Amino acid sequence: MRSLAAALALTLLAATASAYDKKALEEHIRESYQLPSEVSLAFGEAKGSDVPGFDAIPLTLTFNGRSQNETLFLSKNDRHYILGGFKDLKVLPSQERIKKMDLRTAPMRGKADAPVSVVQYTDFQCPFCERGYTIMRDKILKEFEGKVKWYYKALPLGFHDWAEPAAVAVECVKTQGVDKFWTMHDELFDKQGDITAADFDAKAAEFAKKAGADAKAFDECYKGKKTLEAVRRDADEAAGMGISGTPAFVVNGQLVSGADEKQIRRIVEDQLKKVKRGGEKP
Structure with missing residues (x-):
């Protein structure tokens, strides 16, 4: 009873x-x-x-x-x-962001054991994202070699007409190898100004081939939009952290909105100082 x-x-x-x-x-x-x-x-x-x-x-x-x-x-x-939810003063926003990000399949550049992680939510058609890409590739990764690892996350904006196809395409290449992914990733940003929505399909096939991807496998993946779900998972993840614009960088959980080199550098240096102080968690 x-x-x-x-x-x-x-x-x-x-x-x-x-x-x-x-x-x-x-x-x-x-x-x-x-x-x-x-x-x-x-x-x-x-x-x-x-x-x-x-x-x-x-x-x-x-x-x-x-x-x-x-x-x-x-x-x-x-x-x-x-x-939108209450904020818990006992939990830092950086810790909340780290918990919300899934980096298990995200492409990464740098040493896996590097103490500082920079996760970039990006859009291949966004001019400021191209600036963010240049900052990370040519400056941050080189100046902090071995100490910073850089992750890619897709966040194609709805008003960019070829951004989502680009994210789908590069994810298709990723299925054939992370090195191939980064080659195409760089090509998309390096040739950003030459790409239009009208010629994107042809450019995607060209860049995938240049990256060393199998043409038939890429074509099936891209035309079938087999990686669209993965792209949208990244976008949903960003939305869950309140990120709606690009580029957005999450540096060991701390958010940097826009291609702000000084802010990215400041956080990286601050995090490395914590490590240097004797094993303190960055």
Whole structure:
């Protein structure tokens, strides 16, 4: 009897937590944030959170095939909400970013055991990203050789007409080897000014061949958009950290927006000083 009563109590609690007016909440969010009808909102189940008096509700916003995941906190009396989440003063933003990034399959340049990681979210059509690429390749990696490793992440912006195809193409080449990936990566930035949306397919095939990729395998991958999901995972990851513009650099968890060489250098030097002080975690 006790176990039955406990089960009923748990069921009642779960029902109470998830019983909120989704329609009213959506209408309020749309008006507050001026969201057009083209943006769809999908609410998850309300669950208890670490914030006293509030439930956490997963919210997915989708527009033009792109999704962004957020957490909405709704008061227990269903009257007040916070979109974007609370900040925990006991957890540094840099630590949160590091936890959110998945670098297991991200292409990397530099020594694997380098103490400083620079993760660049980039767009091949973005002029400032080309500047960021030059800063990393020609300056940071050379000046801090063996101490910095550089990761690539895709973040093609929606208003760039060949940025996403470029990200798909370079991911296809990556399936044939990381060295081939970096060769094509560099070529795309080096020839950025010569590329148009109209001739991108031909350029992609040309650059892939120059990188040493098998033409048939690349063609099947690229035309079939087999790596589009991987590209969009990177973009969703960036959105989850509040990154919406390019280039964005995450240096040992610290965010640098834009091709800001001085800021990147300052953080790298600061992180290396922590290592030098005797094994302190950067």
